[in-house]
Amino acid sequence: xxxxxxxxxxxxDCENIINLLxxxxxxxxxxxxxxxxEIVHRQDFxxxxxxxxxxxxxxxxxxxx
Amino acid sequence: xNETLKIGKFEFNSxxxxxxxxxxxxxxxxxxxxxSGAEVVTVAIRRxxxxxxxxxxxxxxxxxxxxxxxxxxxxxxxxxEAIRTARLAVAAGLPNWVKLEVIGDKKTLMxxxxxTLKATRVLVKEGFTVLAYxxxxxxxxxxxxxxxxxxxxxLGAPIGSxxxxxxxxxxxxxxxxxxVPIIVDAGVGTASDSTIAMExxxxxxxxxTGVALAKDPVRMxxxxxxxxxxxxxxYLSGRIPKKLYASASSPVDGTIK
Numbered sequence: 038x039x040x041x042x043x044x045x046x047x048x049x050d051c052e053n054i055i056n057l058l059x060x061x062x063x064x065x066x067x068x069x070x071x072x073x074x075e076i077v078h079r080q081d082f083x084x085x086x087x088x089x090x091x092x093x094x095x096x097x098x099x100x101x102x
Numbered sequence: 103x104n105e106t107l108k109i110g111k112f113e114f115n116s117x118x119x120x121x122x123x124x125x126x127x128x129x130x131x132x133x134x135x136x137x138s139g140a141e142v143v144t145v146a147i148r149r150x151x152x153x154x155x156x157x158x159x160x161x162x163x164x165x166x167x168x169x170x171x172x173x174x175x176x177x178x179x180x181x182x183e184a185i186r187t188a189r190l191a192v193a194a195g196l197p198n199w200v201k202l203e204v205i206g207d208k209k210t211l212m213x214x215x216x217x218t219l220k221a222t223r224v225l226v227k228e229g230f231t232v233l234a235y236x237x238x239x240x241x242x243x244x245x246x247x248x249x250x251x252x253x254x255x256x257l258g259a260p261i262g263s264x265x266x267x268x269x270x271x272x273x274x275x276x277x278x279x280x281x282v283p284i285i286v287d288a289g290v291g292t293a294s295d296s297t298i299a300m301e302x303x304x305x306x307x308x309x310x311t312g313v314a315l316a317k318d319p320v321r322m323x324x325x326x327x328x329x330x331x332x333x334x335x336x337y338l339s340g341r342i343p344k345k346l347y348a349s350a351s352s353p354v355d356g357t358i359k
């Protein structure tokens with residue numbers, strides 16, 4: 038399915054957010070995820086299903102003032 | 103006896119907040135943080151770079167036993183972006199407080215006060231402790247406080263500009279009318295800038311560039327720690343008034359002739 042992740046289109050077959058993070062080599066404990074402009078809480082990563090054309094923002098903490 | 107700085111439910115001994123951006127490397131950043139004595143450091147929330155395989159994590163250089171991380175909404179230009187960023191910060195595991203920045207202009211990084219006010223109302227309703235970055239607009243400072251901001255943070259000068267406290271008069275007016283802590287945030291270039299802010303009566307100072315880009319960030323961090331402490335002591339000591347004419351320090355009587 039097509040997913041738009043951080044502004045980029047990707048073709049991936051991931052059932053849920055945990056699958057997605059694993060396939061992107063991301064640690065679920067260091068990122069936050071927004072799916073179609075709604076926050077997905079960490080405890081819901083494994084039961085939140087992904088669909089074609091879903092838009093995701095995956096963010097982390099970086100240096101800033 | 104030093105009273106603590108209370109912002110919403112948060113309480114600190116140090117009145118210096120420091121950033122995590124622009125350091126040459128995380129090791130220097132950590133040493134600078136230690137030298138500063140800061141109990142609060144700010145961070146930003148950004149998209150993960152999916153092509154970056156490096157594992158170096160900023161968070162592993164911050165001792166969260168001693169330091170509370172304050173997420174910012176830097177580079178947000180609308181209330182909506184800032185609100186989403188604040189929510190993402192909490193989702194990432196950070197405490198639910200936020201340095202709310204909604205920028206109105208890319209060159210000056212001056213705040214868009216109208217959008218900041220909008221975002222403050224929404225975030226306060228969601229239970230966030232909001233520290234609102236603003237400018238020295240006396241009217242907006244009050245509006246932000248009335249909207250529920252737990253702290254109002256007027257800039258001293260544009261972010262990263264190092265010009266110091268450009269409008270002490272307005273900051274003094276903001277301090278007089280405020281019932282919440284006022285933290286001077288942005289524009290601090292050297293130690294005396296921090297001291298000036300504290301001598302005006304500011305409840306704290308937030309800085310990043312002044313330390314991170316100093317030639318010796320660790321030494322400057324120490325200088326800022328002392329500057330904030332001495333400014334606070336000077337403010338609480340009740341300074342002498344400024345007089346036009348002299349007032350002798352040694353007795354005028356009993357001099358030899």
